[in-house]
Amino acid sequence: MPTDAKQLLEKIRTLALPQNVRIMNVCGGHERSIAMAGLRTALPKNIELIPGPGCPVCVCPEEDIYQAIQIAMNEQVILLAFGDMLRVPVNVPKAAIRTLEQAKAAGADIRPIASPSEALTIAKAHPASTVVFFVAGFETTCAPVAAMLTEGIPKNLLLLMSGRLTWPIVDRLLTSDTPAFDALIAPGHVATIMGADEWRFVVEQHHLPTAVAGFTSESLLAAIYSVLRQFIEQKMFLDNCYTQVVNAEGNRLAKQLINTTLDIVDAPWRGIGVVPQSGYELTSTLAEHNARLHFPAYADAARQRAGLMPPGCDCAKVVLGKIKPLECRIYGEPCTPRNPIGPCMVSDEGACRIWWAAGLRKEQVTQADLV
Amino acid sequence: MTKQTKRQLTDSHIALAHGNGGRYMRELIEKLFAYHLSNELLDTQSDAACLPVPSGTSEILMTTDGFTVEPLEFPGGNIGSLAVHGTVNDLAVSGATPLYLTLSAMIEEGLEVAVLDRVLESMAQACRESNVRVVAGDTKVLRRGQGGGIYFTTTGIGVKSPQLCLGLDQIQVGDVLLLSGSVGDHGTAVLLAREQFGLSGDLHSDSASVLPITQALTAISGLRFMRDPTRGGLATVAHEIAVATGNTVRLHETQIPVLDPVRAVCDMLGYDPMYLASEGRVLAVISPESAQAALERLHALGYAEASIIGSIESGVARVILATELGGERILAELEDDPLPRIC
Incomplete structure (x- = not known):
């Protein structure tokens, strides 16, 4: 532990805050670092750290998962998905197949993968099979997918794209009546690719203190200190506290690869609704690799409704930072990692699962000081 | 069974016939199992082993453990050495001196004989290092697809002095926790060896006998309890202590050794090293008066990373990790296997 982190903590403790300050992060990695370092317990009580929309699995539309399950169950395909995605339930009766994991157990050839390159390897190894790669992820996932598409993929590899951009959902929060935060920690990994400048709108249009952070306690505390100073002095600027890898304009090549292979489209977010210009879809030149076009029968228009979180599940509010995981009606009872009801309890990027992994339980009132 | 000086392995792969009770099976036992594991107490012709009990023994300890690791061979060990260390260590942390092992081997049809040969050689080496002997055994051959290459079960017998009282019920508030080395090496090394994540690293399993550690610690008064943090890792043992004593276990993150490559893999894949398995470490609970002496003893034995990592406090039954930042x-309690992260 660099002493810098402790020094930053001391500096934060000496700041005279005029009011409670709510600082939102929009990256599961940030939330995980915060929870694992016990940052909330170390910071003064008038600083509130809020997990926001930082989990691509959590916002992946229910109809996309449903479609993936149907393709895997009914077509002769190998379906590939990131591990987290396998256990996310769709809203169907209990007796029906509710997750990709259950579809796998029922005999569908579904394989969890950890990186896009594995999809390429598997497609090449099975040239006679149709391989469908279900891509749910933010810019950090879509950039390597774009690179793979640029290099050329075999004819038998189809993509079911459920890619999302991060900044439009933050813009949506800020233009709503209740943003529920006073400052923003911008996502370090996303900024590595897209550039810190992508977050300038938060400062310039919405006048909120903003800082890009990395994933160490030191970097997170530097960002927290920066936004608090900005808040106190009311002098907002976009601070970059992750200069080791993040610059203003990002990775030019990666952005170019994304631009040439992926279109930006209006896209639904689970439980939230359609957010304009927030999704990635394959360009028309790659139509032959588009699983949606290849298997149109499984796109169920009737499922495309907003608010499709399971009954009783407050994941949508958790994702938007309106409530904390412990405030969800079903957190821990009955929703647990073993029996997840909502997607936030499934993914390692999901706030509920991170909080659960960090030992936070509703019933232990003595833990009030740990939140 | 006397050790054969010259042997020729007729077959390159295990066939169902190696489990048929006839010549093939005799050859499998003689040329592989007995070749590596023979000792004056192992008689492959008799149905039961006749074992001498050391004079003055009043307590015999017995334990059994199954081994199903995948892959069978990993950096730092293989299923053979693991099957000895696992059972020897269970006896060792109970305060016993391990003496005898039995070995039950389930081998899958199609396994390369060369793999089995290497595994048994490691097993023999591990037995010699811990001064234990395999005194009885059994082999079965499973149909192809019905087993993961090799499954081993080892049952161990050891002896213990009745004066030595160890157990969760001996733990008192104020006792301290002593850890013999870094956590999570084995779990991470096996994870990487599976190549599931396309990662590679210079990381070895810590699979080893903990007897030198437990023998050093049992000589020190004030020792309450020992356990090897295997499946579920350090956090799981700490949790067992908290639940059994009804008190809080407080651990200090900065004092818990985690190797850099283990930390890097965990950061990348979203695992918590506190929950990953070790196979050659001991977590000991000891009175505060004796803790420093015990620590120095382990350091003197070459366990340079041994560290006092926490203590038992009165309070709610739970485990609190004091983080590096003072949070x-x-x-x-561990719930399920963590999933790989997606971005």
Whole structure:
């Protein structure tokens, strides 16, 4: 532990805050670092750290998962998905197949993968099979997918794209009546690719203190200190506290690869609704690799409704930072990692699962000081 | 069975016939199992082993463990050495001196004989290092697809002095926790060896006998309890202590050794090293008066990373990890296998 982190903590403790300050992060990695370092317990009580929309699995539309399950169950395909995605339930009766994991157990050839390159390897190894790669992820996932598409993929590899951009959902929060935060920690990994400048709108249009952070306690505390100073002095600027890898304009090549292979489209977010210009879809030149076009029968228009979180599940509010995981009606009872009801309890990027992994339980009132 | 000086392995792969009770099976036992594991007490012709009991023995300890690791061979060990260390260590942390092992081997049809040969050689080496002997055994051959290459079960017998009282019920508030080395090496090394994540690293399993550690610690008064943090890792043992004593276990993150490559893999894949398995470490609970002496003893034995990592406090039954920053987080009971992260 660099002493810098402790020094930053001391500096934060000496700041005279005029009011409670709510600082939102929009990256599961940030939330995980915060929870694992016990940052909330170390910071003064008038600083509130809020997990926001930082989990691509959590916002992946229910109809996309449903479609993936149907393709895997009914077509002769190998379906590939990131591990987290396998256990996310769709809203169907209990007796029906509710997750990709259950579809796998029922005999569908579904394989969890950890990186896009594995999809390429598997497609090449099975040239006679149709391989469908279900891509749910933010810019950090879509950039390597774009690179793979640029290099050329075999004819038998189809993509079911459920890619999302991060900044439009933050813009949506800020233009709503209740943003529920006073400052923003911008996502370090996303900024590595897209550039810190992508977050300038938060400062310039919405006048909120903003800082890009990395994933160490030191970097997170530097960002927290920066936004608090900005808040106190009311002098907002976009601070970059992750200069080791993040610059203003990002990775030019990666952005170019994304631009040439992926279109930006209006896209639904689970439980939230359609957010304009927030999704990635394959360009028309790659139509032959588009699983949606290849298997149109499984796109169920009737499922495309907003608010499709399971009954009783407050994941949508958790994702938007309106409530904390412990405030969800079903957190821990009955929703647990073993029996997840909502997607936030499934993914390692999901706030509920991170909080659960960090030992936070509703019933232990003595833990009030740990939140 | 006397050790054969010259042997020729007729077959390159295990066939169902190696489990048929006839010549093939005799050859499998003689040329592989007995070749590596023979000793004056192992008689492959008799149905039961006749074992001498050391004079003055009043307590015999017995334990059994199954081994199904995948892959069978990993950096730092293989299923053979692991099957000895696992059972020897269970006896060792109970305060016993391990003496005898039995070995039950389930081998899958199609396994390369060369793999089995290497595994048994490691097993023999591990037995010699811990001064234990395999005194009885059994082999079965499973149909192809019905087993993971090799499954081993080892049952161990050891002896213990009745004066030595160890157990969760001996732990008192104020006792301290002593850890013999870094956590999570084995779990991470096996994870990487599976190549599931396309990662590679210079990381070895810590699979080893903990007898030198437990023998050093049992000589020190004030020792209450020892356990090897295998499946579920350090957090799981700490949790067992908290539940059994009804008190809080407080751990200090900065004092818990985690190797850099283990930390890097965990950061990348979203695992928590506190929950990953070790196969050659001991977590000991000891009175505060004796803790420093015990620590120095382990350092003197070459366990340079041994560290006092926490203590037992009166309070709610839970495990609190005091983080590097002075924050706190609760280490909950492990629920399921963590999933790989997606971005």
